[in-house]
Structures are given as structure tokens and as C-alpha cells.
Amino acid sequence: MKGPPPHSRKNPYATDAARWAAVVGKERAADGLFWFSVATTGIYCRPSCASRPALRRNVAFHASPGAAEAAGFRPCKRCRPAAGEPSLVALRADAVTRSCRRIEAALRAGTTPPRLADLAREVGLSPHHFHRLFKSALGLTPKDYAAASRDRRLRQALSPAGTDATTTTVTEALHAAGFNAASRFYAAAPRALGMSPARFRDGGSGMRIGFAHAATPFGPFLAARVEAARGLCFASLGTSPAAIERALRAAFPRAARIAADGAFGKIVARAVSLVSLEADATPSRSLFAALPPDLQATAFQCRVGEIVRQDESGRMRKTPPVST
Ligand SMILES: [Zn+2]
Numbered sequence: 379m380k381g382p383p384p385h386s387r388k389n390p391y392a393t394d395a396a397r398w399a400a401v402v403g404k405e406r407a408a409d410g411l412f413w414f415s416v417a418t419t420g421i422y423c424r425p426s427c428a429s430r431p432a433l434r435r436n437v438a439f440h441a442s443p444g445a446a447e448a449a450g451f452r453p454c455k456r457c458r459p460a461a462g463e464p465s466l467v468a469l470r471a472d473a474v475t476r477s478c479r480r481i482e483a484a485l486r487a488g489t490t491p492p493r494l495a496d497l498a499r500e501v502g503l504s505p506h507h508f509h510r511l512f513k514s515a516l517g518l519t520p521k522d523y524a525a526a527s528r529d530r531r532l533r534q535a536l537s538p539a540g541t542d543a544t545t546t547t548v549t550e551a552l553h554a555a556g557f558n559a560a561s562r563f564y565a566a567a568p569r570a571l572g573m574s575p576a577r578f579r580d581g582g583s584g585m586r587i588g589f590a591h592a593a594t595p596f597g598p599f600l601a602a603r604v605e606a607a608r609g610l611c612f613a614s615l616g617t618s619p620a621a622i623e624r625a626l627r628a629a630f631p632r633a634a635r636i637a638a639d640g641a642f643g644k645i646v647a648r649a650v651s652l653v654s655l656e657a658d659a660t661p662s663r664s665l666f667a668a669l670p671p672d673l674q675a676t677a678f679q680c681r682v683g684e685i686v687r688q689d690e691s692g693r694m695r696k697t698p699p700v701s702t
Contacts, residue, residue, distance in 0.1 A: 389411065390407075390408075391411050397425070397439045401414050401425050401431070404426045404427070405425055405426060406425075406426045406667065408426065409425055412425065412440065412441060413439070413440045413442065413443055413445075414439050414440070415437070415439075415449065416432040416436050417436040417437075420450070421453070421454045422440065422443070422446035422452070422454065423456075424454075424459045426457065427454055427459075428456060428457070429457070444461070446459075447460075467665055467668050470515065471668035473501035473503065473511065474511065474512055474673075475673060476500070476501060477497045477500070477501060477508075477520060478523060478673055480492055480497060481520065481523060484556070485524070485531055485555070486556075488554070489556065490558065491528075491556075494508070494520055497520055514665060515669060517653070517656055517657070517681050518677055518680060518681065522680065523677075523680075525566075528557070528570075529555075530676070531554065531556060532551065532552070532563075532566075532567070532571070534555075535550075535554040536548065536551045536578050538579070548575045548576060548579055563575075571611060572611030572612075573604055578611075582632055585633040585634070586604070586606065586633065586634045586636060587602050587603070587611060587612075587626070587633045587635050588605045588638030588639065589601065589602035589623070589635060589637065589638055590642050591619050591622075592643075592646050594615065594682075595657070598615065598618055599614070599622070599679075600612070600619065601613045601642075601649075601682070602630075602635070602638070603638065603686075605636075605638075608691075608693070609690075610683055613679050613682060613683040613686070614626075614679060615675045623635075641693070645690065646682070646686055648685075648689070649682045649685035649689070652685060653678060653682050653685065657674075
């Protein structure tokens with residue numbers, strides 16, 4: 379590669395040392411700013427390519443895919459570095475996103491979410507491969523994702539502040555959320571709501587709800603539980619701690635909302651750091667980062683909620699809840 383251009387001070391990859399560091403670190407931020415080739419394989423790649431790293435002495439840098447090809451290198455099949463071609467990560471993120479949208483659309487239409495085999499066929503993968511890809515991208519299986527989406531719809535339909543003003547009864551709400559049988563709904567409700575559907579519908583009247591804030595890589599987070607039963611009844615990311623507290627108040631206008639004890643705060647903080655670490659772990663990090671923000675948030679909320687629920691039920695077996 380020729381000497382750095384005049385505006386090099388603004389380009390963080392202006393030197394070969396910086397470019398090599400980006401290749402070693404598989405930095406996505408460097409994609410599109412330069413390409414690298416490996417003399418021993420005859421292949422060129424994007425900086426973030428997940429392939430096994432080459433030895434520094436075999437690596438050369440190029441300003442464009444065209445320059446690498448002019449120097450006799452072929453595009454890598456894994457990161458698809460040629461201009462205009464989506465990378466493998468982008469293709470995979472797109473497959474996962476399309477499947478999530480299919481699941482959401484089915485629930486919106488009041489129908490059963492598509493089966494794993496159907497979702498896999500639609501994105502051109504085997505069910506096994508698709509399941510693994512989906513789980514590595516979101517930390518959830520397609521079935522988990524469908525359940526989380528259905529629970530969210532149920533909460534919206536039952537919420538006194540719900541946008542869906544046409545659902546006035548619990549029965550209507552369960553159909554709006556895509557439950558085709560009342561028995562399945564009543565089995566899923568305590569887990570999804572943290573309380574009975576009637577209490578939830580009534581804005582949590584007469585209940586004490588304890589909440590705890592936490593900071594996450596995706597912004598402020600708040601989890602809340604029913605103090606007496608310790609059922610998780612709210613878990614949400616938001617633009618600010620105050621905004622999420624307003625959402626909590628809108629969901630449970632008739633409950634007493636109080637700051638939970640330190641033990642609950644610790645459980646929430648631990649769950650947040652566990653899920654953040656997972657989302658940041660290779661190899662799924664680049665895939666997770668390539669997903670739309672609403673999918674990242676849903677997956678994050680769902681995983682944190684699951685861990686908090688498990689911790690709370692473990693604690694409940696040791697210490698019986700206060701009776702009210
Ligand atoms: Zn590559």
C-alpha cells in the first residue's frame with residue numbers, strides 16, 4: 379500500500395501497524411476502510427474476517443477489493459470482501475432477523491408461530507444449522523423467541539395502558555396474544571406476568587412491587603417483582619431510568635411501587651453482567667452486533683428476566699416469602 383493519504387490523521391488505520399492490529403482484533407469498524415491479503419493462500423479478506431489469522435510476514439494491505447484482485451488475490455468465501463457483496467455475518471444476521479419477523483407476524487395474525495423446519499427452509503438452511511445459528515446470534519432458541527414475543531403481546535393486550543384498547547377482557551387478550559387455548563394461556567400467565575391475569579389487568583391493585591435499576595451495554599434497565607410472591611412482573615430497557623419508571627407506573631398504576639431490597643438489586647446486577655458478557659463473547663459478538671436494535675433488546679430483556687426468575691425462585695426455596 380502506498381503512503382497514507384493527506385487526511386490520514388482522521389483515519390485510525392493509516393499505518394500498517396494499526397491495520398495489522400485491526401486484523402488481529404477482527405475489528406468490524408475497520409471493514410470497508412482497507413482489505414488484507416495472505417500470500418500463502420492467495421486470498422484477500424475484510425479486516426473482521428473470522429478465518430484463522432495468518433502470519434504477519436505473509437500479509438499485505440490493500441486500499442480496495444479491486445486493488446487486491448489486481449495484485450492477483452481471490453476474494454475469501456467466508457467474509458465475501460468484494461464490493462457490494464454482503465458479508466457472511468450480514469447474511470446470517472439477515473436470516474435470523476427475517477425468521478424473527480416471521481414469528482412476530484404469525485403472532486400478530488393470531489396464528490401459531492412457524493415450525494423450526496419451516497423457518498429453516500425459508501432461509502435455506504438445515505433445521506440443525508438454523509437452530510444453532512439462531513441460538514448463537516440471540517442466545518435464545520426460535521421457540522424461546524416466540525414465547526418471549528407472545529408474552530410481550532400478552533402484557534400489551536392486558537395492560538391498562540395498553541395501546542390495544544379493543545381488548546377489554548382477559549379472554550380477548552389471550553387471543554390477541556396468539557394463545558389458541560385457554561389452558562396454555564393459564565399455564566404461561568404466571569411466568570409471563572408475575573401475577574394472575576386479572577390482577578395484571580387491574581393495574582396491580584393492592585400489590586407491592588419492588589424494582590431495581592441496572593446499567594447495561596444497551597442502556598438503562600429496570601426489573602420489578604411482586605414483593606409477596608417474588609414473581610418477576612416487569613423487565614425492560616429504556617432511554618432513561620426515569621422513562622422506565624414511568625413505563626412501570628403505566629403498567630401498574632394501582633400498585634405500590636417501591637425500591638426493592640439490596641438482595642434483589644444484586645440479583646438483577648448479576649444477571650445483567652452475565653448476559654452482557656455472553657453478548658460480548660466471540661464468536662457470536664459480531665453476529666449479535668449486526669442484528670437490529672429491537673431484536674438485541676428483546677433477547678437481552680428475555681435472558682436477564684430468565685436468570686432473575688431462576689435466582690428468585692432459588693432464593694424463595696431457602697427463605698419463604700412474607701405472607702400478606
Ligand atoms: Zn475472509
